[in-house]
Amino acid sequence: MTRKMASALFVSAVLATPLAQAAEVVLKVAHFWPPAAISQRKVLEPWCEKIKAASSGRMECQLYPSMQLGGTPPQLYQQAADGVADIVWTVPGYTAGRFPSVEVFELPFMAKDAESTSRALWAYYEKFGRKDFAAVHPLAFHVQDPGYIHTNKRQIKNIEDVKGLKIRTPTRVTTKMFTALGATPVSMPMPSLPEALSKGVVDGYILTWESVPSVKLHELTRYHTETDRSQPALYTAVFAMVMNKKRYESLPPDLRKVIDEHSGVEFSASIGRAWDEAGPPARQMAIERGNVLNMLSGAELDAFKKVGEQVSHDWIEEMTAKGHPAQEMYDTARALLRQYGH
Template structure:
């Protein structure tokens, strides 16, 4: 084979995965949906580099960004089935699988990723999320900052403004809210948003400022209404068998790279991206509608209603929804100043 052909193959392979595996006893395949150029990828790479360094090179990590090893919606299943060894993914991509976890995603639960991640990690550590993660070995959980409404051609201030609009919903709870208000919600992973907006398949999107920046929503949306509609929860999970197969000293390294420290590490990444995403929209001359008392009051009945409907649906399934909700709110308040 010609030298140029070998070089082309090597270059292609380098774009698919970030390798850190020299002389490793075990190599972990780490799948996530964010672009390799994103700050979120860089944050996850810092975790993997620290893991390799702490294990003296005995744990290597191959990072597969941009859905190159598994599609975003299938990432958690990819870990349970052994396609990937580790994933960072959104719980909401698999509907009804993490109902207690997604209580943290309800409207108004948090103001920053640091606050939400602190509350969610504590909920998990306390055992308040039941058996939702029994299929994997959870390393840490976290949230992003609040999600808002970003539209291309129409400014939104009141619930009536979204009637008839086709909007990307990030979660089923937000989808229920949109439908209740007369919009047409449609679900899709964040990497698919840009093309859908570009092709006029949707009028707008509910997403956080970090997502608006990373997935280039700011390039197409002209109006941004800060509503604190929801947040997203995330999990970094590992295949159970792979974890159990590690010698005790390497399990200890994995354990040291789990929990609140790394939850807050990723929260810091998201909070910084939120600042950058908002500033980017303002710099390009977009209209940003602040969440003032008038807008908050206009939306509050609808947001309260969707929260009540979600909690009632969980209770009907026999889950301790209100107990978990009250604990989440208490933790969120305690984590406010973190």
């Protein structure tokens, strides 16, 4: 074989070799957590791998953690609605009053665990939330693992111990509850909390176990007050993963089917389960540091629940005055929680 013939055969072989195909659709996925957070490692990355595999490589994600597309966390929902991002993962409560339908799940002593509550939340959205989220195509709604009280100034053994404390509260509803408990609620982004805690700007905070070590709060906290785990927890927060509606509708039917098959109630439940699984290891980190843990139960817990009932009653009155079927919303949420495992 001549050198010329060998060269020609080599070129033919190269041309015949299939080249890696670029994805037909690249989805820009934005969120506010750091890349190492469980939200990206345990949820977004596996989800993106699944839709890539299910689409035979025609659709993939490009992740933008830590607000890399610009803006602030409260602007994420609008970024999805406007097409700045194709998909965002955010907290509806960051824009207080914009999504009244789902706030009912943030009322005190509603959620016992994140997985079953997330199932109930998706079913609830399908009945009451479509109007609030009409500007986007929802992929998942979920809640965090149960939230508790974490303090430095003193241990919380009863309702009187809360009075006078400066407490960082994460939601509009927890702000109302801790005001009613006699504390001074303080609102601030979670990344600002370690400095505020170390300088005594706040005496404590309301947070889920999963979130505590994410900013090393277990190293700055002495006391952790849980509630009886056989009962619904003090609080949780609602999260939403939503897609730009035009982007979703522009996909070929088979790629829309891939999105549909990897969103909805089962995806929502799986996100809740990831939070439930992350809670115990985070709790163990506080134990290993020698922090003091105690649990409210019996009459002490009943006193907190009584305040929570009043907060829920006030929420129903407030939402009813704004024209929402608030009592039906509340009763439906409770019924769905019972149906899905509470």
